[in-house]
Amino acid sequence: MYISLNYSINLNDNLQHMDKIALTILFFLSLSKSISGDTNDDCRPALCSPTGPQVRFPFRIRDRQPSACGFPGFDLSCNQQNKTILHLTSTRSYIVNKISYGAQIIYIDPEFCRSNSIGDFNITGTPFDFRSMQSYRFYNCTWIQSSYKFHVMSLPCLNSVNHSVIALGDGLIPDGKTLAKCQDIGMVSVPIRWHGGTMEELELMWFTPYCRSCEIEGRMCGVKGSSNGETTCFGYNGDIGMRKSTKHGMIVGIGILIFICVLIVVWYIAKKAREYTESMHQHIDTLSITFSQRPNSSPGLDTSTIESYKTTILGESRRLPKDDYDTCPICLTKYEPRDALRTIPECNHYFHADCVDEWLKLNATCPMCRKSPERFIYDYTLA
Secondary structure (H helix, E strand, O other): OHHHHHHHHHHHHHHHHHHHHHHHHHHHHHHHHHHHOOOOOOOOOEOOOOOOOOEOOOOEEOOOOOHHHOOOOOEEEEOOOOOEEEEOOOOOEEEEEEEEOOOOEEEEOOOOOOOOOOOOOOOOOOOEEEOOOEEEEEEEEOOOOOOOOOOOEEOHHHOOOOOEEEEEEOOOOOOOOOOOOEEEEEEEEEOOOEEOOEEOOEEEEEOOOOOHHHHHOOOEEEEOOOOOOOEEEEOOHHHOOOOHHHHHHHHHHHHHHHHHHHHHHHHHHHHHHHHHHHHHHHHHHHHHHHHHHOOOOOOOOOHHHHHOOOEEEOOOOOOOOOOOOOEOOOOOOEOOOOOEEEEOOOOOOEEEHHHHHHHHHHOOOOOOOOOOOOOOOOOOEEO
């Protein structure tokens, strides 16, 4: 009955402790969430496809990253083919091939092979600029020579059965002249260069926001304030896309978890210490009960036995039972008249009664020869 009741009390105490710890955990978790801010504020790098360019500040992908993760004018999107798309104007969009955040250059496909896409490249009203401009003149030819005096670039994607489209750098043909059997389509100025027969990407640069120093340091670039658009460096490459509020929330969360673990450890140690103390008290109580049940024992003699030994009262003559010594071996004081002497049976050694009585209460042997006296009863005598 006692064990069952004690177990129930301890169980209730433990449950109360666990409830307190659970409430503490919930409180700190809610505090961590409020400090870290909106959980949707996720600015980790995003991709339209596994092979596509990584999108991070100052760019962002619409509907995938919050507006605070990018800079105005740097919005990208993903098309149905999972291509990364840059919208320069409301009517013109281009496929993004790659982005160099260190050089602050975005490379896009000129898409000359798309219908009605051959025209001047206009970036007015955008945050981008050209590294360099190159003008090319396009011709629609019904016949192409096997060789020309100057380099001619072919665009097979625009060819048909009866004609072929070629382009060559501006200034290679004198004004007023044209290629034989070719129709001048028009002049296009674009930030692109051809090397041999290979067409490179369009190169667009941006200067604001300026994040090149952050990239050189291996750190990330982001908006410093929510109002003026000022940028700053934070974190490192391992923290790509992690905003300050998120990092702060993680730090607070880790600190809270450590604090909770410390609380649990302290509670566990206190619980074990309390259990140990209670068990020691129970053990001491048991020993006390055990000791209290044992009869009192002493290595000496009881009072009645001691008083049964012969007692002698010295007279004025100080005649001693034995003339061997006149000094008490215990207190080393000479015997005087009217001193009470006690004689030990068996060995007949005598001492001051007060001295030997105290000795015999602690030791059941003669102080001089260590013999155990027999219990003889003697009458008082007067010397």
